[in-house]
Amino acid sequence: MTDLQTSATPEKSYSQNQLVRMRFFRHRGAIISMIVLGLVILLAFTSIGIGPLPGWWDKVPELQYPKIGDGAPTWEHPFGQDTGGKDYFALVMLGTQKSLIIAFGVGIISTLIGTLIGAVAGYFRGWLESLLMRTTDLLLVIPLLVLAAVLGKMASAWGIWGLTIMLGIVTWTGLARLVRGEMLSLRERDFVVAATAVGTSNGRIITKHILPNAIGTIIVSATLTISAAILLETSLSYLGYGVQAPDTSLGLLISTYETAFTTRPWLFWWPGLMILAIALTVNFIGDGLRDAFDPRQNRTKD
């Protein structure tokens, strides 16, 4: 069957990145998800603006407006109003902003830590590997939610940034093990041995030869971490250990209005839908990336 693959080499030549991009763009679910996620991000940041920049939505999340009826969605307040008359669209957009910042922040931090620890452990082996991987195992056996709750509470003084860093510090373990596994197989490959034989330094071998070849694993894992972070932040905020008022987030909104679920369900459904949309689309994108980086996992044509 290897005969077949060589004969299948296309006339036109593509670089590896081009091949990945082509396969990714053929994954319909991932492309739709990209568009949906893009719209969600655009909506969250342009509607109420961020920091000093104003948005196109004429209401702000902090002010209370005169209540129209029982606060159900109207043209004036498309997502409805909360008990005190605040515009719920503005509130949900603010929550979405914060949740997205936390999710992407956690994704970046945990990917950096996980890659570094996995790479060092997998490349250098020996006592360093034992030390790093046993630490990883230790973190893995403590329930993530408990650990995140304790650390999140400690960092609550620094607002959502403190929470982001703390969540990043507890979620890198899975990636570290994946990267270590990749390292273990890549470091035995001939091109790494060839580089060593030329006298290439360890740092250069890791950054130029090994990590670029593990980039698929890393990126896919990073996307999945982002969707996991959204859910983790939601759970923590709902339990009261995450984002603290006056800051808000999607999880905190659900938690605040949970009693209203039966009487005014829109207070529950809008943030819930946002969480669902973000987590689902990020997962689909991760799926598409995985298929694009590793076509062997899904070879059938649709």
Place this chain on the structure above:
Amino acid sequence: MTTLDITGTDEPATPGDAVLSFTDLEVTFGTEFGDVHAVKGVSLEVHPGEVLAVVGESGSGKSVTSTTALGLLPDNARISGTVRVGDKVVGELDQAGLRKMRGNDIAMVFQEPMTALNPVLTIGDQLTEALQLHGIAYGKMAMARAAELLRMVGIPEPERRLKQYPHELSGGQRQRVVIAMAISCDPRVIIADEPTTALDVTVQAEILDLLRSLKDKLDTGILLITHNMGVVADMADRVAVMFKGDLVETGTAQQVLTNPQHEYTKRLLGAVPRLGEGVGQDDAGVAHSVEVEHADTSRPALQLDNLVIEYHRLGKPAFRAVDDVSFTVGQGEIVGLVGESGSGKSTIGKCALGLIPAVSGHVRILGEDFGALKKKQLKDLRRRIGVVFQDPAASINPRFPVGEAIGEPLVVHGVGDPASREKRVMELLDAVELPRSFYNRFPHELSGGQRQRVSIARALTLEPELMVADEPTSALDVSVQASVLETFLSLQRDFGFACLFVSHDLAVIDMLAHRVVVLQNGRIVEQGTRDRVLRAPQEPYTKRLLAAAPVPDPTTQAERREARHRLLAELGDEVVELHVDDDESAARKARQEPGAGTSDVMRGTDPHV
């Protein structure tokens, strides 16, 4: 394209009806880059008791052709034409019919016996599985039959082997088990897809002996797929040459191998390195290098003194891969390191690169002891050593464009500026005969031979004084191998580096090396000049190794086979053959006769079941 059929008209056709026939077979694969036309109208027949060899380079469609006979092609394949196995048409069978056909009428012997056997099942389980599935024998009877099959293929103590797992057997024994599985249901035809490519030459010769006696005694047809012309000469009655999905030439082995008509066949045969012929290093070169060595014995390029290398294993005593090995590689000299798998030849190569530490003994490179160097000195020493590995697909970083890969040693050692580096890379591309436009291409866009040229260029970047080449051409097709070796030789003449050339292929070593070192189980068996070792070997192991290497000429190969069997008899070894009692052999032959519809009854009453 029309096929050149050079079989003479008065040539009597092999008796009996074809057991396997392909008529106008076409196979197209739908891939993400469009359709790939893998097989373009191939017609072939295999008769009982005949070996048809299909030869061709990778990508010629030979494996695809044979896979259609088993109905095992992936879903994206479109097949037209007719494939018959016995009297069945493969395309008309449903899944149940196909399953019944596989094993009963047609069986397969795979290339890599380790992956063809399931590592978590015992040999006995795997052998009896086919017997039970096809309802030939069950329980204790199946076990007895399995033991019988193992005895037939020459595995000692079959009852004990049945309880063992594949990893407990040697490579040759595993391939015998695979052959035993293939013949377990009495197929009329066996497809052997590169059955000896993964094996050492001496084991290869044994497996070929076994296959030959199998078709003689059981009257089975064999479709042999191979790229090795020596194997063809040794085994085949008829030969079909495939090129890019077309059948370009068919004929008897004698005709095709000694008097090829098609251009491609000629080229293919011309590229096969032959032991004792087509010597690349003329004797003047050897004499010269010997002089050099004598002139400068104080600083040989590589000097190994009583080298011992051990691998440490968890919970077991250390494995001694290299035991008390001493030899030198003089400056400007190519030393061939020959041995079978497990002989420690690659380990020595790695040690010479400073990648594995020696337990005792010394490795001196260009006069400096590897063990006694500091980090900085080690890096400086590494500038002076180049390396080429076996698998060109694995030895170049897939994320580096070619130019960057070749220029990397310059960057690592901080030589020159970007402009001068680019100039140097361009010179090297010229030197290894690659177009300069390859500078920005990626490794996966290149063919195997081109990639190997890139890794040779990379090894030459810093103008090393010593080159370690670890089986640099064994992953390449013969015609590509020939041109890469030619380039390598001319580069060696131009650059004058010393070279430790590791190979299992004696013909390649014969073409390149000034001196030869023969290794067995980590020890040196014999060393000396190429002419001494390869023309007048002293040690039985070297003789056996030389005798086992097949040559691509049926007549010569038949003589060599006889000579090898005599040699084995002298050395007190047994010649491998299928052990079948005469009555069983006769019964099987009778079963294959047309009209003998009593085969099931015969199987049931087989006295050996």
